[in-house]
Amino acid sequence: MAAPVVSPPEAGQDGPQRRTDPGLRHRLAERGIDSHLLLLVPAIVFIIGLFVYPFLYGLGLSFQPQQGGSPFADYQRFFSDPYQRDTIWKTLGLAIPAALLNVLASVPIAYRMRGRFRGKRLLMIVLVVPITLGTVLTAEGLLNFLGPAGWFNRTLISLGLADEPVQLINNYWGVFFSLIITGFPFAFLLISSYLSGIDPSLERAAATLGAGWWDRFRHITFPLLMPGLATTFCLTFVLAFSVFPSAILVGNPAGETRVISIAAYQAAYEQYDYPMASTIAMIMGAVELLVIALVLLWRSRFYTGATGGKG
Amino acid sequence: MSTLGLAGRSRPRRRLVASPGAWVTWGAVAFFLVGLLGVIGSVLVNSFGTRWFGGWFPEGFTTNWYADAWQQFGLADLILVTVEVSVAVVALSLVIGVPAAYVLARRDFPGKRLVYLAFLLPILMPPITYGIPLATVLYKFGFAGNLSGVILANLVPSVPFVILTMTPFIEQIDPAIERAARMCGAGMRAVFLRILTPLLVPGILAAAILVLVRTVGMFELTFLTAGPDSQTLIVALFYSMSAAGIRAQQSVDAMAVLYMAMMLVLLVIAMRFVNPTQLVARVKEEPEP
Structure with a gap:
């Protein structure tokens, strides 16, 4: 999209003159290059030093297997071992349903909580509380609450809904619940901020033209909210995909919740095989970016820009 | 009905x-x-x-478990480290992120898409993915295992997060306001400090709060880069939980409650200054019909 900068012919004339030459500055400014871009410099230095360089370093490391052999030996090792390969499916099987549920549940709740009502502030604060918990604390709470002697199973048994404790921890469901508890408030906060950025007078205009609440939601609010929803899905998906502490603590880290981050961690900090750890990390990133890219591709088909909020 | x-x-x-x-x-x-x-x-x-x-x-x-936990886990030090790390991360990520968000929201320049992608990637990637190579590099240069390494590692997702959070706030400010200020002779500095910053206060608060909460709760990156003296509360909690059996369960829970209380205080303070539903814009509240 952006054309490469072609330096104008007179750029190479004499140095001191060039600085004050209004022609060159003007021409560069027309292409969008002026002193404003200096605001971007600290961020670019930061991102190259702390993200791009380490990432390329890790990528390079993944092609230098510890045992020698071809550059792709570690990738072959990962994909030929079902114990390692299946971690991809286990991770996706946890992350996609959890992220979808978080986003889809947040939309109606946030939509309903736009208006004014008594106790709204308190309810918002309570809903936001789980963010403060963090995955580790949630894991601790879930072990107590959903465990065989916990309050949840006790309630089920005394209500006659179950004869014996339901196994909800140290398996898939324990991790899934921990993803909901930490992910839902996050999705909710983001979506309600996107919703409050949509000018309510747009909806009122539709109402005066006779649109019912469903039509207003479907044709006014939802399309404007769509980019926000896609972003929120991506962020909650990232949170869910990188599930690590709760998969160890409330899951079954040797079996059904041996997610890919556990495989990477074990390679790096238990076997000290950094090339293999980098390989797994790169595969993890590639799988995740694939999902994100699909969502963002879909998002780009929607309107982005001002949503009429008053700044 | x-x-x-x-x-x-x-x-x-x-x-x-x-x-x-x-x-x-x-x-x-x-x-x-x-x-x-x-x-x-x-x-x-x-x-x-x-x-x-x-x-x-x-x-x-x-209440004995609290005294027990305070002594056994060295909670005073852990809390101090947590506060130092999160304040540093919030301040640095705002200083780096807000100007960058402004340029990216308003300007069009060659290579913008590439720059934008570079900022999006850290937030779209699992922390473990870049955390493992990042920790390796930080160890190579002697940053990891101490406070500066933890702060640097936590900045990686925070700066892009500030940029992503701020972009809709900036898009909602009418560019005519800035043009008017320029017509009246304001330079870039004046426009930024006297026009944009006051208008962006809700956005900056929202970004700061979200970054703060993320940093205090950020487990993976701190876990990968922290040394024994630079653990935050959440990492210490994980270690004491995964070493179950060594410590009494109740004492681990006491530590968890203290962590929770700290975060709740933070959250309540934050909520006094910013309404979570009005994070994106100061929307007109619906008038009572």
Whole structure:
């Protein structure tokens, strides 16, 4: 999209003159290059030093297997071992349903909580509380609450809904619940901020033209909210995909919740095989970016820009 | 029901409370809240309990576990480290992120898409993915294992997060305001400090709060880069939980409660200054009909 900068012919004339030459500055400014871009410099230095360089370093490391052999030996090792390969499916099987549920549940709740009502502030604060918990604390709470002697199973048994404790921890469901508890408030906060950025007078205009609440939601609010929803899905998906502490603590880290981050961690900090750890990390990133890219591709088909909020 | 339906048609805004959709929504919220209460409550009760082998509540209550946890885990140091790390990360990420967000939201320049992608990637990638190579590089240059390494590692997702959060706020400011200020002779500095910053205060607060919460709760990156003296509270909590059996369960729960209390105080303070529903824009509240 952006054309490469072609330096104008007179750029190479004499140095001191060039600085004050209004022609060159003007021409560069027309292409969008002026002193404003200096605001971007600290961020670019930061991102190259702390993200791009380490990432390329890790990528390079993944092609230098510890045992020698071809550059792709570690990738072959990962994909030929079902114990390692299946971690991809286990991770996706946890992350996609959890992220979808978080986003889809947040939309109606946030939509309903736009208006004014008594106790709204308190309810918002309570809903936001789980963010403060963090995955580790949630894991601790879930072990107590959903465990065989916990309050949840006790309630089920005394209500006659179950004869014996339901196994909800140290398996898939324990991790899934921990993803909901930490992910839902996050999705909710983001979506309600996107919703409050949509000018309510747009909806009122539709109402005066006779649109019912469903039509207003479907044709006014939802399309404007769509980019926000896609972003929120991506962020909650990232949170869910990188599930690590709760998969160890409330899951079954040797079996059904041996997610890919556990495989990477074990390679790096238990076997000290950094090339293999980098390989797994790169595969993890590639799988995740694939999902994100699909969502963002879909998002780009929607309107982005001002949503009429008053700044 | 039919009268309700009719009333709903004539004044839809007032009747939302009675619709079945509302019941489902509030039911879901209630279910979530009960679960949340159970999760928090069981940690809280256990941290005060003496012995709890069965039954609804422990046999007796005590506060000894807190003194125990405070001494055994060195909580004062852990809290100090956590505060230092999060304040540094919030301040640095705002200083780096807000100007960058402004340029990216307003300007078009060659290579913009590439720059934007570079900022999006850290937030779209699992922390473990870049955390492992990052930790390797930080160890190589001697940053990892101390406070500066933890701060640097935590900045990686925070700066892009500030940029992403700020972009809609900036897009909503009318560029004509800035042009008017320029016409009146304001330079870039003046425009930024006297025009944009006051208008962006809600956005900056929102970004700061979200970054703060993320940093205090950020487990993976801190876990990968921290040394024994630079653990934050959450990492220490994980270590004491995964080493189950060495410490009493109640004492781990006491530490968890202290972590939770710290975050709650933070959150309540934050909520006094920013309304979570108005994070994106100062929207006109709906007038009462």
